[in-house]
Amino acid sequence: MLSIKKILMLCGLITTTQVFGLPQDSRRAGGIAVIPLTQNVTEVKYNGLPVLVTQPNSQRYAVFGIPLSTPVGTLELQTNSQPIQIEVKDYKYAQQRLTVKNQDYVNPKQEQLDRYAREAKEQNDIYTSFTAAQWADFPHFIRPTAGKFSNSFGRKRFFNGEERAPHSGLDIPAPVGQKVIAPAAGIVVGTGDYFFNGKTVLIDHGQGLISMFCHLSQIKVSKGQKLSQGEVLGLVGKTGRVTGAHLHWGMSLNNARVDPQLFLSP
Ligand SMILES: [Zn+2]
Structure with missing residues (x-):
């Protein structure tokens, strides 16, 4: 069974998702990317600044703030292992x-x-x-x-x-x-x-x-x-x-x- 939220997301009416206890994931300028990390990743950086990483329970997440000046397209985060790429979507602010x-x-x-x-x-x-x-x-x-x-x-x-x-x-x-x-x-x-x-x-x-x-x-x-x-x-x-x-x-x-x-x- 699809939840109402899932259906709305599939229709593109809402573009946020939420992992319990964490902020909503919304990959746009001024939004937040909540990124599940592989076990070997313990440190994440963007532009030389450290990015928030949650404590390991069963899964560790990076909670990354996307600057308001970010253009639409791919953005790369550095880690102690492989870089992470995220897709920043278009969003029209009033x-x-x-x-x-x-x-x-x-x-x-x-x-x-x-x-x-x-x-x-x-x-x-x-x-x-x-x-x-x-x-x-x-x-x-x-x-x-x-x-x-x-x-x-x-x-x-x-x-x-x-x-x-x-x-x-x-x-x-x-x-x-x-x-x-x-x-x-x-x-x-x-x-x-x-x-x-x-x-x-x-x-x-x-x-x-x-x-x-x-x-x-x-x-x-x-x-x-x-x-x-x-x-x-x-x-x-x-x-x-x-x-x-x-x-x-x-x-x-x-x-x-x-x-x-x-x-x-x-
Ligand atoms: Zn104000």
């Missing part, structure tokens, strides 16, 4: 036109660009870090705050008519002051009040898996703090470049920003 009142957020002044460069480096150092996992099984993720959301990851964005970087996270509209919780256990590796992202918390979940929470009105944690799943990290706000109150939730794997929805059960 466009979004936004109007912000403060023109500095569209064309920042030199001092603001300098500030942004410092902040980008700080965040990049976190995204490229690779710490030992504190888990035996890949962490299960829950939603960081309540609220209805649409599929906003990857959107091509135009601010006041000018094209800017694609949207690297998922926006959850919510009222100012609503609690934001850690979607999985981890360690707070960064907090800041950034030019574009506003008040922000970054959590390291191990092996280059980093989550990010932006535009907060208040930060309730500090750097180095251990968080359990469900612990409050801050409150929803509208700090930084926003058009209204919401939580921006970002997920990064091997320094690639990927669609946070792939971590939630479908």
Whole structure:
């Protein structure tokens, strides 16, 4: 018997699959490849950066974040054995036109660009870090705050008519002051009040898996703090470049920003 999910997949209506406990496999720019490894493969790298590898139970997997800038076609990962090739499929992200009142957020002044460069480096150092996992099984993720959301990851964005970087996270509209919780256990590796992202918390979940929470009105944690799943990290706000109150939730794997929805059960 074919399941409904299998039938939809055969019809090409959905293109994701899921191994129990792991993110959904969706091989597109901004997606994730969940790759079963042969027994002799213990290390996987992409562009010199280590890729997350799950602990061996009966089967070990590489969980690889596909950068948003990846062209359609074949991509190669290095391992301690044979290279692995994966096929990156075409995926059309929607466009979004936004109007912000403060023109500095569209064309920042030199001092603001300098500030942004410092902040980008700080965040990049976190995204490229690779710490030992504190888990035996890949962490299960829950939603960081309540609220209805649409599929906003990857959107091509135009601010006041000018094209800017694609949207690297998922926006959850919510009222100012609503609690934001850690979607999985981890360690707070960064907090800041950034030019574009506003008040922000970054959590390291191990092996280059980093989550990010932006535009907060208040930060309730500090750097180095251990968080359990469900612990409050801050409150929803509208700090930084926003058009209204919401939580921006970002997920990064091997320094690639990927669609946070792939971590939630479908
Ligand atoms: Zn956002």
